[in-house]
Amino acid sequence: xxxxxxxxxxxxxxxxxxxxxxxxxxxxxxxxxxxxxxxxxxxxxxxxxxxxxxxxxxxxxxxxxxxxxxxxxxxxxxxxxxxxxxxxxxxxxxxxxxxxxxxxxxxxxxxxxxxxxxxxxxxxxxxxxxxxxxxxxxxxxxxxxxxxxxxxxxxxxxxxxxxxxxxxxxxxxxxxxxxxxxxxxxxx
Amino acid sequence: xxxxxxxxxxxxxxxxxxxxxxxxxxxxxxxxxxxxxxxxxxxxxxxxxxxxxxxxxxxxxxxxxxxxxxxxxxxxxxxxxxxxxxxxxxxxxxxxxxxxxxxxxxxxxxxxxxxxxxxxxxxxxxxxxxxxxxxxxxxxxxxxxxxxxxxxxxxxxxx
Numbered sequence: 238x239x240x241x242x243x244x245x246x247x248x249x250x251x252x253x254x255x256x257x258x259x260x261x262x263x264x265x266x267x268x269x270x271x272x273x274x275x276x277x278x279x280x281x282x283x284x285x286x287x288x289x290x291x292x293x294x295x296x297x298x299x300x301x302x303x304x305x306x307x308x309x310x311x312x313x314x315x316x317x318x319x320x321x322x323x324x325x326x327x328x329x330x331x332x333x334x335x336x337x338x339x340x341x342x343x344x345x346x347x348x349x350x351x352x353x354x355x356x357x358x359x360x361x362x363x364x365x366x367x368x369x370x371x372x373x374x375x376x377x378x379x380x381x382x383x384x385x386x387x388x389x390x391x392x393x394x395x396x397x398x399x400x401x402x403x404x405x406x407x408x409x410x411x412x413x414x415x416x417x418x419x420x421x422x423x424x425x
Numbered sequence: 426x427x428x429x430x431x432x433x434x435x436x437x438x439x440x441x442x443x444x445x446x447x448x449x450x451x452x453x454x455x456x457x458x459x460x461x462x463x464x465x466x467x468x469x470x471x472x473x474x475x476x477x478x479x480x481x482x483x484x485x486x487x488x489x490x491x492x493x494x495x496x497x498x499x500x501x502x503x504x505x506x507x508x509x510x511x512x513x514x515x516x517x518x519x520x521x522x523x524x525x526x527x528x529x530x531x532x533x534x535x536x537x538x539x540x541x542x543x544x545x546x547x548x549x550x551x552x553x554x555x556x557x558x559x560x561x562x563x564x565x566x567x568x569x570x571x572x573x574x575x576x577x578x579x580x581x582x583x584x
Contacts, residue, residue: 262491269487277484278477291485298487302494359473378467379474381442403430410462413469 260302269298272315276322279380282363283326283371293329297322316386323372323390330368362412370405377402431459441467514574521571528564535561 260268273294280290280297300321301314308314363371369391376382376390384398393401413419431437433453437460440446446454454460539561 265491266487269490273484273487274478275474278474281477282473287480287482295485295490298490299494299497302491303497359469362469363473374466374470375474378438378470399430406462406466409466409469413465418465418469 260307265298265302268311268314271311272318273298275380276315276318279319279372279375280322280326282360282375283368284329285360285364289329293322293325296325300325316382319376319380319382320390323376326368326372327392358416358418359413362409362416365412366405366408370408373398373402373405374409429459431457433457433460434463437463438467511578514578517574518571518578521567521574524564524567525571528560532561532564 276297277290277294280293281287284290284293297318301318306314306317308317363374366374372391373387376387377384382390384402385395387393387402388395388398433450436450437454440450440454441464454464
């Protein structure tokens with residue numbers, strides 16, 4: 238379902254108005270099949286809401302098509318998509334009040350599989366972080382984005398990414414440790 | 426023990442991503458809190474990403490996205506194609522309004538004169554003269570055309 242309620246801010250909608258779809262439908266479907274699941278995972282973990290993640294996912298592809306962006310290859314287009322998605326997330330969090338911008342509490346239903354339980358804990362730990370920390374960590378360690386790409390996506394200075402990423406990682410480690418996950422260190 | 430940035434982070438991240446650890450790097454990771462934490466974070470996030478990617482929930486259908494993008498493009502093409510017409514309509518409406526305002530004071534007199542000179546028994550060939558001066562015909566035509574242009578503009582903007 239296309240989210241009709243999800244309107245673009247006026248300036249961005251105007252920016253897109255002068256462009257056209259240049260990709261053909263087959264190429265678009267190929268790109269969608271390849272990138273939609275990981276992109277939804279990124280959106281889902283960043284905003285914590287599957288329905289919203291699906292809305293933002295559709296909006297991201299729509300904006301990419303309307304921008305007329307061709308890209309050199311699928312990886313280039315994928316990076317562009319993540320940038321759009323990150324902007325959409327930023328717009329979403331800006332529209333929300335700070336206290337409601339937090340990710341909803343994780344599902345507390347009983348889970349018996351220990352591996353699944355640990356992964357749910359990762360979601361819970363991520364939910365305790367600020368949206369920008371979540372996005373930064375995901376882009377760096379799941380998508381393997383470079384500091385430059387992260388800076389571009391998040392609208393930050395490349396030089397700041399290293400230290401910001403380090404601090405975000407420490408905050409996540411703290412949350413993971415609170416959930417019983419610890420780094421394995423050989424005690425000598 | 427607190428961790429601080431380690432110069433081997435990038436190498437450790439690369440190894441954690443590929444799963445290919447050299448013995449030296451592995452030894453470093455096992456003794457360095459920063460790199461051990463980095464490995465923990467990467468493993469946790471990779472597991473989480475795999476779980477999210479394998480979710481049962483189906484992805485939104487891409488067909489409506491494609492269709493919506495095409496429609497937006499067509500709408501933009503249409504607007505671009507009709508832009509000149511809209512400007513001509515605006516100009517016509519503006520000229521009609523200006524002419525209307527300029528001639529309103531004398532228009533009533535012209536109409537009165539025209540109506541008094543109407544002779545319904547005269548032949549059809551005399552009709553233009555009977556209808557009044559050519560100026561009246563021009564002004565009336567422009568007002569009608571201007572009104573039509575204005576109406577067309579309003580309808581186009583409503584759509």
